Amino acid sequence: MRYLPHTTQDISIMLHELGFEGIEDLFAGIPHSLMLQRDLHLPGPMSEPELNRHLENLEKANPAASCISFLGAGAYSHAVPAAVDAIVSRSEFSTAYTPYQPEVSQGTLQSIFEFQTVTAGLLGMDVANASMYDGASAAAEAVLMAKRVRRNITRIVLSAGLLPEVGRTIETYVSALDLEIIEAPLSGEGILDLGALSAALDKDTALVVQTPNFLGCIEDMRSLAGLAGEKNAFFISFTAEPYSLAVLEPPGSFGVDVATAEGQAFGNPVSFGGPYLGLFATSKKYVRRMPGRLVGLTRDGAGKQGFVLTLATREQHIRRARATSNICSNEGLCALASLVHLCCLGPEGLARAARISRANAEYLKAGIAEIPGFSIPYKASTFNEFVVETPVPANDLVQESTRHGILPGVPLNRLKNGNENRLLICTSELHTRQDLDNLIRVLKQRGA
Amino acid sequence: MAKVPGTKGLNLDESLIFERSRKGRTGFSLPVEDQDLREISTSHVPAPLERKDGLDFLPSVSEVDVVRHFTRLSSWNYGVDSGMYPLGSCTMKYNPKISEAAARRPGFANLHPLAPESLSQGALQLMYELQQFLAEIGGFAAVTLQPAAGAHGELTGIKMVRAFHLDVHGRPRKKVIIPDTAHGTNPASSALNGYEVVEISSGDDGVLHAEQVREAMDEEVAALMLTNPNTLGLFEEHIAEIAGIVHEKGGLLYCDGANMNALLGKARPGDMGVDVLQFNLHKTFSTPHGGGGPGSGPVGVGKVLEPYLPVPVVTHKGDRYHLDNDRPKSVGKMRSFFGNFGVMVRAYTYLLEMGPAGLTRAAELAVLNANYVKSRLEKYYHLPYKKICMHECVLSDKMQKANGVKTIDIAKRLIDLGFHPPTIYFPLVVDGAMMIEPTETESLESLESFVSAMKQIAKEAKTDPGIVKSAPHNTRLSRLDETLAARNPVLTWSKHD
Known part of the structure; x- marks a missing residue:
């Protein structure tokens, strides 16, 4: 075991110093009735290659991680140097x-x-x-x-x-x-x-x-x-x-x-x-x-x-x-x-990333508002996140868009019970004009 | 005597990052703004809400500046990768590199917590399995992974205790009993839940006795909170009887799991009558401490507390994993989302690599190392409790005090000789305590080197106490004035300072 450096000889030297026969003697302070009388039922041990294969398989079961994402609602992706x-x-x-x-x-x-x-x-x-x-x-x-x-x-x-x-x-x-x-x-x-x-x-x-x-x-x-x-x-x-x-x-x-x-x-x-x-x-x-x-x-x-x-x-x-x-x-x-991160961005970088995030949201907002059946329910100013009223349940839109590799937003009723036809969309400087146009195109397919 | 690693070396000075700032220098690489869109981005913020300071508190620096600055700062730190870090109760074992790589895999790092469950099954499976692994290790019915650190786990655990009493007895009860050896977080976590803390003392042999508990126990006590092994490194051998006394009066037994490293595969708190325990993934399960977090403090509970777990809990039905939010008796939420997932990935990776036999071996060697250090040092330092210890041992400065050398001096001198000091002046029940937890990842040579350093200091305390009292000598800075910092706190930098 690569994290346990003790050789058999080391252990006998140490036990000798302590005047004990075996390591079990060191656990004599635990009443026998409280000792676990069996092995733990756990998987492993796994070697590094086996472990990497297992982790890869778990990763593959998270296809959401590789979608173009418009999810925010408390967790935000931005460009990180x-x-x-x-x-x-x-x-x-x-x-x-x-x-x-x-x-x-x-x-x-x-x-x-x-x-x-x-x-x-x-x-x-x-x-x-x-x-x-x-x-x-x-x-x-x-x-x-x-x-x-x-x-x-x-x-x-x-x-x-x-x-x-x-x-x-x-x-x-x-x-x-x-x-x-x-x-x-x-x-x-x-x-x-x-x-x-x-x-x-x-x-x-x-x-x-x-x-x-x-x-x-x-x-x-x-x-x-x-x-x-x-x-x-x-x-x-x-x-x-x-x-x-x-x-x-x-x-x-x-x-x-x-x-x-x-x-x-x-x-x-x-x-x-x-x-x-x-x-x-x-x-x-x-x-x-x-x-x-x-x-x-x-x-x-x-x-x-x-x-x-x-x-x-x-x-x-x-x-x-x-x-x-x-x-x-x-x-x-x-x-x-x-x-x-903030030192790398400095005042100019942070301001620019924020402006692009916001501009991308405004572009999408304008684009989506024009799709028949979709509308923007709240009139207040926004930064990089906004709500869209959808013609079908937002959750259905999410399911469909993921087939195009897009996570279009968070259905509002996932956050709070209520209207199921609302989608919360978030943008950042990571989105290209093409990403924004793709989302509009995908949503258009569901326009009334 | 084994060699000690401490020596002098070139150490680069570095000012604050703000002092490197030069207008016109940048450290970012971002897309050029689309001019059509730029108009939009500035025109929509209502004018009185627009930021006007130009973010001038941020430095304007190049990437070279940033990387050099922080690389120099890092060289002033001592970490587990630098050497032995025997900080008692903190379990500073080696942090495997594969766990770091695992948490950084894009399939985990780029996964949004609100992505559809059907497209996040791998992450949910990992969390579900980790819940199961921890339940098996601790002997519990269920586990929540939500708490972000050990103290957060305590707060969550005591909240569940409170919810249980409200639900079952119609009132939360008033008191929590805590032994005098407890970590400071225990009384603080209880007080935050509105409980009065009743402190009881452990016996002369360093452990809690049934009589003390029986005396303090009544039907106003919500829980007894103990740490096992306790902070003297001793197993609370009367725990089963104590659990019986607490349960008889309708109370619950909380166990602080900070010291679980001693018990892995050897004994399970759930089998001892413990109703609720927080695990510290950043101790027992080898995730790095990060200079003060992120940690992760999952809480294991017996059947009686399961209904009160925070939401969501990860469940498994058929071949799908699911986030279960429909738990009417839940205490609620202790933070956003599901917990420190990146830390969970590291602990999960560690558990799978070690396997059941490896974990048990880790506990055995941790206990062997602590007893070895204790045995090698007891001639040179006062040992207040002469018993077999578990994963850590507690010594004191009683023998050195005659020459005016105190625990703080011994700690600072250890730095000169190349070691991180142990936990000092804790537990409070030992005057001038030094709490030493070598962990299982230290080799015999490394323990011997530490023993040499401690012996050298014991000798210096007699022959040249001045060198100990004025330590450290080899660091970039000598002892820092904590009183000055507290008297007139300067907590941020400004141009005029």
Whole structure:
């Protein structure tokens, strides 16, 4: 076994040192009645060639991975420079633990400090942590933090435009707290209904809003900020598609208390749902109430600049039951991938990729709207994702399009029960004009 | 004495990436914008919502800059691939390269979580089988793969416990009992679920005794949370009796599975009366820690908790795999989608390569290595619990303190000699603890080299304590000032700093 270096001779030397006859003697501390008296019923062992063949067969059973995809809804494909994987594959990064010993972890620590800087910048906030498990859990942790910061909060108002998975995660996280959860409805335009929202908000509420929302529509953050401010509600934002931050004013400029986002689209593959990373940022005044790891600047004995984990007194290993969160491992390597990705893109690259993603969506929107039987139900502005009303169940369209090697979008009723004739379509800079025209052609075949 | 690997070497300095930035430099290669479409892309954002800062917080750098910057940073890190990393309770074993290649296969990496199930059967099969493998290893009825890390698994497990009590007893109950040797995540996970934490102490022999549990146990206790083997590296030998006491009062037994590496194929928590346990795929099943994640913390449960698993669960009917969301008693969702799939692929690959005999051998050699290190060092360092240990052993600085040398100094001196330090000052029940977990992937030579380093430090503590107290000497930076960092936190870079 290639990962077990012990020779028979090594084992006898070691047992001799210990004064034991056999390895079984080392398990004498386990009562005999609790020992497993049989082999585990597991397959293997497999050699590397056998294993590769088996993995290839599993891959072949995932033909969706090689389709031209217009799927988004919380997981986004963008162009990732090869340099990203080259860096995160360096095992000095990938095989290290959480940087508890700063003198042998400066690589991880400095990169997290840079990640915090970039994340805070993107979201327009003062400080960001070293990442959360994913966007949904980051949003849920923001709600827990709201309750810590303001004990008086009794009600959580969730926008109906939140990705249903995010809303469900928040509900699960807060289930042990005595909080009322209500949903603020969307208007026919596809964005929050300000009148209904206004009635739901007061100083005892925390509001969670997603923009662009899960229908792809860009919320009127200015009015929402005005409402939240006027009612003195705790204001939390969530961004599912972080490329939108390249063209939209960041949540920080609308005075949110906490800004959260799903960071996957920056440098991490969609990978059937994970690993992703949650972005979490807030203002300076709340820094000691934040969940998660933080890296701070310091000096060594000779006065040289270096980095350490800091403000650990918030965390579970020090504060135990009174910690701000129980999070320990976060998504370190995914955060590194995001950082490397964003450094490669720079301000110009990120903006260009975002503009192309958006332009492709507008091109498709215009093209599809002209197909008889299809229409665009929501009038609000969108970024790279939008809903189409389809003449047949969206799921049937998906089944048909896959025969042409195209995944045309996510049927809306897969995300939330409801109208089965709606399809959520997403574009990026990976799509060529030909891809867009092909999708239009395939949908045209089903036009009334 | 075996040689130690530590030495001095050329180490390149590197500023922050932002300081490399030069206007006009780029590191991307993207399609040129279609001019017909460009108009569209700028005209539709409502003007007050348009971003105006020019994204100036991002550096403008070439790909060469980026790659050199991060390559230099990487050289300041110590990983398992650099050498022995005996960080107790973290199971820093070697991470197979085939697992890395497996997770990067395009058929996995490019698969969207909302692709039709019929076109994602390979991924669903992998998840289904991994659920089955973990259930068999732990002795459980069912497994959820959703949690993203060990602590996330704990949170999920205790949430299921809460849902069970609400459902069966009509109320969640109020308390969770946790021994003083527990990881800090245990009390935090319980508190986040609204439970009051009752701490009980383990006996003088380092394990929990039935009497202590009986005394603390009543019908307000939702669960007892223990770690087995515990953080002293000792098997909780009274676990079956303890499970009986907890169950008698209607409570559930939670086991923190961080230390499962000692038990693979030897004993199963489910057979000991454990109702719920989180696995740490990034420990026991050899997926890399990534400098702090991504991990994966699947939770195994007995029959009583199965209805409360988070959604979805992967099921198998006929020849199809399916995501089952129709589970009315489910606690809900702990995150988006199905969990850290890329980490699951790595653990699955590892399990198949090892096979049942290989896994059992891994546990045996992990225990052999820990006992060997303990035996070789007990003359030089205080050993608070003189028993056979499981996968890790705990020493302390009691003998070195006389010369003013503390655990932190020993840890930093180990860095000079080429090793990652053990977990220090944990568990809290041992003053100045050093928790050493060599794992099964270290050879006899590597253990001997570590022993040499530890012996050298024990000697230096007597003859030249100053060199230990001022360590590390061979690293690029000397000891860092953590108080300074916390007093006036600087958490982001800005041009004016």
